[in-house]
Amino acid sequence: MKSSYKRVLLKLSGESLMAPEGYGIDSQVIAGISEEIKDLTTLGVQIAIVIGGGNIFRGGGGEKAGIDRATGDYMG
Known part of the structure; x- marks a missing residue:
């Protein structure tokens, strides 16, 4: 089987990776x-992956690292 696409950009939200506990x-x-x-890679597709994490980052990681909320919003 051959893919119709040579390259794919896969964007995953951080929430899509969340555990059932929330x-x-x-x-x-x-x-x-x-x-x-x-x-997909066995079909010869090149995949770029972008994983979002803004909500996780804003949930505490940013403030603990000394990054203000507005900057965290741009990063996430």
Whole structure:
């Protein structure tokens, strides 16, 4: 089987990786997505991945690192 696309940009929101508890990252979700990406690469597709994390970042990581909210919004 051959893909119609040579290159793909995959944008994943941070929320799509969330654990069922509503926080953190679910390793089973990561494993599933990884398998799908692996399948695409075996077809010869080049994949660029962008993972969002603005809400996670703004949830505490930024302030703890001394980054103000507005700057965190631009980063996320």
